[in-house]
Amino acid sequence: MSPSPSVDAHTRERIPVALLGATGTVGARLAQRLTDHPWFELVEVAASERSEGSRLGERVAPDAALHPRIAGLTLRSPTADFRSHLILSALPSGAARAVEAELAARGHLVVSNASAYRDDPRVPLIVPEVNADHLALLDTVREAAAGEAVPAPGGGIVTNPNCAVAGLMPAVAPLHRRFGIERLIVTTLQAISGAGRPGPSAIDLVDNVVPYIGGEEDKIAAEPAKILGRVEGDRIVPVPLSISATATRVPVLHGHLESVSVQLSTPASPDEARRAWREFRAPEAVAQLPSSPERVVEIADHPDRPQPRLDRDRGSGMTVTVGRIRPCPVQTLRFLVLSHNLERGAAGAAILNAELAVADGRVRSQL
Amino acid sequence: MSPSPSVDAHTRERIPVALLGATGTVGARLAQRLTDHPWFELVEVAASERSEGSRLGERVAPDAALHPRIAGLTLRSPTADFRSHLILSALPSGAARAVEAELAARGHLVVSNASAYRDDPRVPLIVPEVNADHLALLDTVREAAAGEAVPAPGGGIVTNPNCAVAGLMPAVAPLHRRFGIERLIVTTLQAISGAGRPGPSAIDLVDNVVPYIGGEEDKIAAEPAKILGRVEGDRIVPVPLSISATATRVPVLHGHLESVSVQLSTPASPDEARRAWREFRAPEAVAQLPSSPERVVEIADHPDRPQPRLDRDRGSGMTVTVGRIRPCPVQTLRFLVLSHNLERGAAGAAILNAELAVADGRVRSQL
């Protein structure tokens, strides 16, 4: 990554942004985070066909609490002609597949929270503190396969991970770099807001846990190896890493808690792991992005932490909390990780990726 | 185990029982289960000193819903002279240590839910479907160490496991017998009632999970190896078995959910595991005990099961439900287990042990 040092974030004009899937839970969070953003100005919004022509404010859930200027924006089709070069996408995965490729082919830089392209080895899947260098994939000139739309110059798709993976990576990456992770077993206790609206019925989450989230375990098993991988030519080569995931939904509003056991290549004690986390730093260019938290990982020392309600908002939801770090009698270490699924896990992740793209000189004001 | 075939449960007089720790959450459940019990009649109750002399009904939580006859019993001291030979104990572990040994030394058979003696290799820790034969330890004549009270003839202590272990064993034992379990990693999502009253503050479990239960993980790591072990002389020799446990408390009333990954000695597919569970049977003498459920283990086929609220009451809380049986990319298999923590995990477990002791000819009507 080569951040352009001449860019002065604080004096330049704000960059116009279009937001797709603006009416959902993640879309509304994106709209909130964009409201007073120092670099971005949300000027275009889109959602599914049936919302087209409505004001955004009429189509979001009443808890969204949008700024009046943003609530007043008129919803367009996700395939409209957008004047913003930068497009943030919170589309459902099905819709995202066709729309995002088309917009990239028109030259837009699409920073997407959707899962549609995460497993495409030619599309960067980025957690800026971990693999900002994967952005370089955008420079590859791609040959179009039959019937495939390829990005126009300056266009492309950048994705962020699934919410449970996004919360896991800041805990996993420092261990992997220092000790190597060979195997990982994780059980997640995921918050309701991770399902978006309407999400599960309240009937199912009173006095109950639902031990299944469709598609989630496969994403948790696959995405980390890609994020920890390296660029070779026009694609990412993942690291070898076996992950076994069990995903459950618990009666918590926000905050995914993950119970992790890892097998390390080089043995490490809990104290050595603590040191790895404490010394973990984002690359300098990433640390200076507006949505970068002061600390990527914090360690909770109290034996009954991290807890979703008490720890999810650290670093405006962008700091991940690790706790209960113990030797594992079966593998090397076990610990718990807590992250805000809508911030570190979705909206904040996408914004951070968009900021990274700006710092890397990849974003223009207009198409 | 040699059940006395001449015992006819349905015609004999009911056996008087004393209940210690009757005012707590598990104590109240025991009192409920004893209300219409075909073999037992609750005639004596005891609790801590400060309740002595009160009626039981005045000292239990209002949700206990005791039968008027039982609510009217007067609370005695746990070290009173009880006329019942059989004593059920739901004492807190601290109180249990001294009291239970003393009562055994006086010749009582103490069937205890307390953790005080679970890790004593000379005291049976029993899940009747799994290791009813461990009762034979009661026949050992024990030399008293200095300052130690030893059971009088006919006296002794029988324990049941910690609630999370009690729910796990019916799932683990069939796999262990058929394929051998070498290593097990488990994350529990435990219900609030497992903490008894007052238990956690409601403040801590609204919109939250508490990822810590004091002492629980050590019990989960240690007890299964003893239960799966065998009697040698006057003690149990545990099997070799590495267990890594992480215990969390979730906003659920009853029902412990456990996310398990196992490494088997002999590889097995999910279908082979299913077969092992389906074919698992309690010994005939155990299967005929009044509190034995028709099925010890049931397999939930729906992909989002087992769920605490929907599955905890199967078999009057004595059936354990297994679901989501999948190959584990890191070990051999993974699955979820759900059990009712107050029934299979505590009160029902103790009653089943008491019934086992009766069937095994170890219980007299009077001291």
Next chain:
Amino acid sequence: MSPSPSVDAHTRERIPVALLGATGTVGARLAQRLTDHPWFELVEVAASERSEGSRLGERVAPDAALHPRIAGLTLRSPTADFRSHLILSALPSGAARAVEAELAARGHLVVSNASAYRDDPRVPLIVPEVNADHLALLDTVREAAAGEAVPAPGGGIVTNPNCAVAGLMPAVAPLHRRFGIERLIVTTLQAISGAGRPGPSAIDLVDNVVPYIGGEEDKIAAEPAKILGRVEGDRIVPVPLSISATATRVPVLHGHLESVSVQLSTPASPDEARRAWREFRAPEAVAQLPSSPERVVEIADHPDRPQPRLDRDRGSGMTVTVGRIRPCPVQTLRFLVLSHNLERGAAGAAILNAELAVADGRVRSQL
């Protein structure tokens, strides 16, 4: 009401029943209550067009736990030709309006939980313990207005109240009969299952209350006056009764709690009210219906009762619990009422009405 004494419920053949709206929350409860019903046999099921042709078991929520015979019934259209004379309807109110009138015109007796005809003065709105005599409206021969379908002989519609009203009436009727109720102010705390599936999103009921239930307050204000009214010719004349209702949704699974203040015509003390409730009896013919609870109203003496989780299941969900009976500084008395919204408030209410119709000699085996 003139129950035909020659009917011997216990020896006669079971009466076939068709169930409309079988796939919803109330429909599934009805199917459960019909499973071992001594008088009825569920033989036909129907739901909305898009479920037609499916097995019932494939279309209900997994927590419905239907009997395999019933789960195997094939869903028909709600306007199919049913052979059962008796039809239970749990249709959504919109669908109910046309369907129920048509079925009544074909000669079916439709016992409905839907709100479509509750406010029609010519259609009985019945709580059997209170106004079983309103069934006599079915004997009226009605002139068809233009474009209106009128019941064929033997046909008709019988409704039960809204769930909050159904729970309120057993508390209100005894006071009204003895002292006269002039004004009533009620705030309800209603359970989630009252909204059916999917009902509110889990996001909205974690750490929250939603103080609004569409249409509910108008129903609570209107229905009691009709139920307490009397038959005049072909219609019900309601009693004068001012009701002010505020309806809220709370994070409780089942059980509507209602905080009530009443202005009585004849002053009464809490003790006099208690006596009125204790002495309240269903008419003998109603008391002998299979779904009639032993006690219609129970009084909870503990100062912190009634509570939804602890009291909702009294009398298999058909007993209403009253508690905290106090003088009201503003009106005469205030108290709390708790009822099971799916039993006393919906499925149990409809079944009881159907049983009443049978006892009253209005139900044939076949159309």
Next chain:
Amino acid sequence: MSPSPSVDAHTRERIPVALLGATGTVGARLAQRLTDHPWFELVEVAASERSEGSRLGERVAPDAALHPRIAGLTLRSPTADFRSHLILSALPSGAARAVEAELAARGHLVVSNASAYRDDPRVPLIVPEVNADHLALLDTVREAAAGEAVPAPGGGIVTNPNCAVAGLMPAVAPLHRRFGIERLIVTTLQAISGAGRPGPSAIDLVDNVVPYIGGEEDKIAAEPAKILGRVEGDRIVPVPLSISATATRVPVLHGHLESVSVQLSTPASPDEARRAWREFRAPEAVAQLPSSPERVVEIADHPDRPQPRLDRDRGSGMTVTVGRIRPCPVQTLRFLVLSHNLERGAAGAAILNAELAVADGRVRSQL
């Protein structure tokens, strides 16, 4: 009230404050609100005897998240010699009775959240936006009754209302001033944090409501009439006002919701009530206090508001939200009120009273 206009809050030195009952839920909130307070500096803390000598940080719940400087303060006895003239008290009511009178007799100004003196007609019970003028009671020289401690000059006790009343008054006062309130019926749905720690057991508030809060209803019935009353000589004469209150505890973390019906002396429509609320203004001197919210009352227009989780944090928890304003068929109007029980209802209320005392020239830096 005569605020001293020469006081310049922003340039003067910060006023030292002692905090009693610092370890409880309200105490911890007070400590948080004092952390960056523009006028006050928390320099002394006290709690019950058994905490004496510990650091505050060791004795508060882990969710208190205190500033390190404040966490490091050493706990003293509540009757220690404090150098601060101003003392904030969050003591339990029993302890408060003796302690607060003694401290006032020593010349301290005690601003208390405890209920001990709220019903004493000689002690001001203040909601600054409503009855700041009641502070004048502090100027009365009081004759000591036998055995009674009377405040020394400059000393005295100022109280704020019970949390449910504190949230109700900003809604009630504007109606009372403009139309007169004669009678009020209220059912509260109160949050768990209102009970402090440990408060109710989590067992009691899963899938449940507890319709009883000891002592609460009497406070709600009595306090508003005093707050709306006027000073006559050395005491408050309450207004005539009949209040009927039913208090329930619901599974919500923060935010008391109250369902209110009022009988007005002068009839008013919902629109006239809305106008009264919109035009309601705190006295200018109060509006400029640092903890005064921009708006004392806000009106929620959406039909399903106010909701605890969505509305409790308005105005940093000091703004009260009114919604669902409708004519009442029994009295004049009904509506819902939502307030943050720990801010507007407790810690924020006490701080606002302390600020009022400062602005009114009643607080010195040292005893």
